[in-house]
Amino acid sequence: MINLKYLQSEKNRHGKRVFYVRAERRGPRIRVACDDPESPAFAEAYAEAIRQLLARIETERAGTNAIQTPHQPRPKRGTLGHAVQLYVASGLIGLGATGKRRHITILEGMVSAFEGKPPEAVTKRVLAESLAAMPQGRAGNVFKAMRRFWNWALEHDLATTNPTTGLKRPKQVNRSGHKPWTESEVAERRNVWPIGTTARFCLELALCTQLRRTDLAQVGWPHLKQSGTRIQYRPTKTENSSGVSIDVAVSPDLAACLAIAETTRGSDLPFLRRLNGKPYANGNALGNLWRDWQVEKGLEPINLHGVRKLTAEIIAEDGGTVPDIMAALGHSTPDQAIHYAQNADRRRASDRASALIQARLKKNAD
Helix, strand or coil: CCCCCCEEEEECCCCCEEEEEECCCCCCEEECCCCCCCCCCHHHHHHHHHHHHHHHHHHHHHHCCCCCCCCCCCCCCCCHHHHHHHHHHCCCCCCCHHHHHHHHHHHHHHHHHCCCCCHHHCCHHHHHHHHHCCCHHHHHHHHHHHHHHHHHHHHCCCCCCCCCCCCCCCCCCCCCCCCCCCHHHHHHHHHHCCECEHHHHHHHHHHHHCCCHHHHCCCEHHHEECCCCEEEECCCCCCCCCCCCEEEECCHHHHHHHHHHHHHCCCCCECCECCCCCECCCHHHHHHHHHHHHHHCCCCCCCCCHHHHHHHHHHHHCCCCHHHHHHHHCCCCCHHHHHHHHHHHHHHHHHHHHHHHHHHHHHHHC
């Protein structure tokens, strides 16, 4: 269940999960027009439902004064809350579903802290102090959301200053993130999961495509091209921004998994499905099962995202270029690919340096 203010969900009489927004327990509720929280359209539908809910509360207050809610009504024009409401209603173009939910949550926190105040109340100093007090990972996300919002607000004449101007994005000290897989860990999992199991299918799909777990839960038969020899897919992280897609050849092991799965395929379904034939709800569901499959076999769990780091390191260490790494991982900018290439260069340079030192010491000893 995603965490958005006033959002509730329930199953209707047809067994389908639907979403509503409600400000108080016995107050009115408005149906969210989109029933898929992973869809890019969900944030827009949520914002529209919020607007309808606030309008209905105001109407009922004016008519009967029957509803006494502690929550703030529709923000007044000229306030920070009003600017944020219009920004969310714009659809947050260029962000994926996860990015939209993250931005909305961050902006709601800002509105709560500056309730009823104009956008100019958020000064550069206030923002800098707030970012400095946050953990670095969160500070980076907040800074990106703030910069995007203030640029939009200035462009639409909803603010006169931009507090992010001149501020640098908080540096990420620990760039290691998820632990990369090792080649021995791959071999170990191939030994315990035979071809034909869902766990092995997931492993080979991850190794071949290097997709994030959200995309591993979505990529499927419609993306199998050229007589089943290639997979062409646009990751969710880039579908609303750079538009970068992946186009990879199907590996022999993945081809063997696909040949077995072909007997139960669905023309418009993902490759990976539950035992009942239904797709996984999201990347988190697949990630949790991936962990369970490893625990069942007595393996030390490794994160699915680690496969991307392993493949990037292999490409870099075997002489691949930055564009090679970008193409494999579906990156639109070279920053992370350069990081992998530089690490590989350092290791090679270190090996050469060690060899020179040992050669000199051996020569002197002789």
